[in-house]
Amino acid sequence: MANPVLIAVLLLPLGVFVSSLWGVFRNYRAARTIGLPIIILPISLTNLLWMMLVRHVMPLLERLPFGSGYFTRFCYTGWEFKDKSRAHVEFGDAFTSVTPGKNWVYLCNADAVTEIIRRERQGEFARPVEMLAMLDVFGPNLSTVHGKDWQRQRKCTTATFNEHNNALVWDESRRQAHQMLEYWMSAGESGTRTTADDVRTLALDVLLFAGFGKSFDFKGSKTKEKSTGPLSYRDALALILENAVPILAIGPKVLQRLSFVPGLGRLGQATIEFKQYMVDMLEENKHATDIQGTQANLLTSLVRAAVVDKQLSEDEVFGNMFVFNFAGHDTTAHTLAFTFVLLAVYPEVQDWMAEEINNVVNNNGSEQLSYDLFASFPRTLAILLETVRLFDPLLSLVKVSESRPQTLTIGDKDHTLPTGTQVLLNLNALQTHPKYWGDDGHDWRPSRWIKAGSVDGQEELITPVKGSYLPWGEGLRACPGKKFAQVEHVAVMVAIFREHCVAPVKLAGEDDAAAKKRTLDVVNDAGMVLLLQMFHPEKAALQWRKRV
Numbered sequence: 131m132a133n134p135v136l137i138a139v140l141l142l143p144l145g146v147f148v149s150s151l152w153g154v155f156r157n158y159r160a161a162r163t164i165g166l167p168i169i170i171l172p173i174s175l176t177n178l179l180w181m182m183l184v185r186h187v188m189p190l191l192e193r194l195p196f197g198s199g200y201f202t203r204f205c206y207t208g209w210e211f212k213d214k215s216r217a218h219v220e221f222g223d224a225f226t227s228v229t230p231g232k233n234w235v236y237l238c239n240a241d242a243v244t245e246i247i248r249r250e251r252q253g254e255f256a257r258p259v260e261m262l263a264m265l266d267v268f269g270p271n272l273s274t275v276h277g278k279d280w281q282r283q284r285k286c287t288t289a290t291f292n293e294h295n296n297a298l299v300w301d302e303s304r305r306q307a308h309q310m311l312e313y314w315m316s317a318g319e320s321g322t323r324t325t326a327d328d329v330r331t332l333a334l335d336v337l338l339f340a341g342f343g344k345s346f347d348f349k350g351s352k353t354k355e356k357s358t359g360p361l362s363y364r365d366a367l368a369l370i371l372e373n374a375v376p377i378l379a380i381g382p383k384v385l386q387r388l389s390f391v392p393g394l395g396r397l398g399q400a401t402i403e404f405k406q407y408m409v410d411m412l413e414e415n416k417h418a419t420d421i422q423g424t425q426a427n428l429l430t431s432l433v434r435a436a437v438v439d440k441q442l443s444e445d446e447v448f449g450n451m452f453v454f455n456f457a458g459h460d461t462t463a464h465t466l467a468f469t470f471v472l473l474a475v476y477p478e479v480q481d482w483m484a485e486e487i488n489n490v491v492n493n494n495g496s497e498q499l500s501y502d503l504f505a506s507f508p509r510t511l512a513i514l515l516e517t518v519r520l521f522d523p524l525l526s527l528v529k530v531s532e533s534r535p536q537t538l539t540i541g542d543k544d545h546t547l548p549t550g551t552q553v554l555l556n557l558n559a560l561q562t563h564p565k566y567w568g569d570d571g572h573d574w575r576p577s578r579w580i581k582a583g584s585v586d587g588q589e590e591l592i593t594p595v596k597g598s599y600l601p602w603g604e605g606l607r608a609c610p611g612k613k614f615a616q617v618e619h620v621a622v623m624v625a626i627f628r629e630h631c632v633a634p635v636k637l638a639g640e641d642d643a644a645a646k647k648r649t650l651d652v653v654n655d656a657g658m659v660l661l662l663q664m665f666h667p668e669k670a671a672l673q674w675r676k677r678v
Contacts, residue, residue, distance in 0.1 A: 153230030160548050161233050166540075167225040171205045174231035181207055185657070208658030210525045210556055214572055215563040218556065224540045234552045236526075238559040240566060240597030242540045246529055246553065247597075247605035254536050255529040257607060258552060265456070267382060268405060269449030273457065284610075286435035286442055287450060290428040291610050293501075295340055296617045298427075300501035302339045303621035306332045309348035311626050314674045321635035321674075324351040326667035329466040333459050334368055336618055341428035341454060342411070363411075366404040371459055373397050374660055408448050412436070428454055458611050461523040462618060464663045468521045469513060469619070471653050471670050472574055474632045475646045479576055483509050484677065486589075487628045499624060507620050508589045512579035514619040515591070518601040519561045520574055523661040527555040527603060557600055566598040628677075635671035 154170060161168050173180050184206040192202050203209065204217075204227065215238065217225070223239035237243060246255050256276060265273045272283045310332050314322050322328070328350055338344040346364055370377060376394070377385060382401035388394045415433040432450055436442040442450075473480050486509040494503065531547045538545055538553075547553065562571040567578075581590045602609040609615075634649040636642070652670040656662055664670075 150230040154228060157228045157230070157233045160551075161226040161228045164226055164233075164235065164545050164547060164551070165543070166235065166545060167221045168228055169200055169204060169221075169225060170228045171201065172230070173205055174229040175205070175207050175234075176231060208525060208662065210558040211521075211657060211662055213559075215559040218559045218563060222541075224545070232550070232552050233548075234554055235547065236554050236556045236559075237540070238556045238563055239540050240560065240595050242538055242597075243555050243560065243600070244597035244604075245538065246555065249536075250529065251606050253533070254531070255553070256532040258528050258530045265453055266449060267377060268408070268452045269443075269445030269447070271446065271449035271453040273453050274449075282441055283446065283450065286439070287428065287431060287454070288610055290341065290431045291614060295427060296504075296613055297501040298340045299336060299614055299617045300504065300621045302336050302345075303332075303618045304499075304625040306335050306348050307622040307625035310350070311630060311674065313348065313350035314672075315630075317674070319635075319673060321671040323668040323671045325470050325670070325672055326463075326467040326664065327351040329470070330368070330372070330459070330463040332622070333463040333466065333618075334364065334371070337455060337458050337462075338364060338367075340614070341458070342451075343427055343429060363404070363407040366400045366407060367455055369397060369400040370404055371456060373400075374456060374460070377401065404452075405448065408451050411451075412444065412447055454611075457609075458614070460661050462615055464523055464661055465514070465517055465521065465615075466619065466622065467664060467667055468653060468656075469517045469623075470632065470672065471649060471664070471667065472517065473513070473627075474634050474670070474672050475650050475653070476574070477631065477633065479513070480627060480631050482577065483513060483623065484627050484631070486510060487624050491628065501617070504617060504620060506588075507624065508580060508591050509576070510620045510623045511616060512576040512591065513623060514616060515579050516574055516576040519567075519599065520558075520572075521656070521662060522557045522561060522601045523663075524601075525556075525558050525658065525662055527557065527600065529553045529555065555600065560598050560600065563598070566595050630674055631677050632672050632674050635673045 150172060154172065158168070158170065175181075188202060188206055203213065217236070218238040223242070224235055224237045227234040227236060237246075249255050265271060270279070270283075272280065272287060275283060310328055313328070331350070332348060335346045335348060338346065344363065376397065380388070382398070382405070385394060385401060386398040388398065411429060412433060415430060415437075429451070432442060432447045436444060436447050473483075486507060490503060490506045491499065530553065531549055531551045533549070535549055536547050536551075538547060560566065564571050570578075579591050581592050597604075602612040602615070634645040636645040637648070640648070649670045652664060652666060655666060656664045
């Protein structure tokens, strides 16, 4: 008599295969009605098991005879970074990716993108809430709710992002940058390999100061002490942010029950202690003598909304405290890491930026540059704009035709998208496509952002074609922290590059050209984890020195 367990084990792969085959067939029939070019993939990009294995499996698959086919080209999360605009030059402004799970329409047409963003206000397109539900780690938040709940939470949080807060960001970013530079300079000719870790610390310290009223001095990676006791608020949050993947995938409650698993115990403890810190901060601010008159930061705005205005629940306060830390920290940290390594490769861009910084300093007769001068640094801001153009942390924005089929004009044709179709606004393609950025759109060239000629000696930034540049989103769901991020990045650059410069540390036998190529390879060896990031930034050792 056959072993039923053995039969079940043998039938399981067959069942998965048949289910996947049926899913592809069903979705292919729906995709044909859209009328766009079709790419068929045998695995869904949102399959959790595949997402965990793909980075390890794909290098092996690429060596097989079909390694250059559509499967290895498109069948992994983050393929957009490597492919850039090539797929849309090849297949057109839009194409449909058919998978066993869903159909995905990849869109690279600025007019159609602008139309989708406009129609999102009317409820015709929406964010796929189920894809973002994992961000409900500590409670509902601005990233995971929609409709009236979103409007209510948006109103409670936007008061944080004002000019007073931007001035705090400016001052604290410069203070942290000076301390970070001092730490980097101490490494001498051997350079530092901790750039990515150190900018994570800087970004966290700025966020905690401007958003939560907590001040810390910068500590470099090698100066941090490993603790086995209770974690501070900053250390607990840092540990959570550094290990966001398992926390978002498993959830803090399950993680805490897995404390016996090596490596997870400390992380589970961090989620417990961070939640307790949030509870304590909420209670402390509840009993502030004059919460109504307190100068708003993110924390006081959330507490005021919960205690005075009765607009938020405590879980919503905790949820937003976490998601603003998560979203505001990692995007900034990864972008700073890319920027510093790129500047090391391109010394001429450092000189171009330093010229502007010194002109502003000299014209104002003081090194104590205030936030009022932020607009005087278009070149320095262009460094950020160009970096996120090519290294956008998100790669794409997802919208869905949620409630009914939607007709969308792409080029000169109308296409009807069935209910539930996922539309990916392919940011990496939009922001590199030769139609919008010229033949050198794949090159990192910050000067492209400066208008030819100037008025009264003041350079100005170009305005990209509407819908072709969306690193902070646009419309209803635009990132509320856009100015925060820009002010922070410019302030850090101003603090560091006025009197200092950076270069790759050369290995034995390398000349300048070889060292720059190797360092640029580190930059391009990047992909999606939760956001776009370099896989091995520690391979790019950077040496800092005083500018001659």
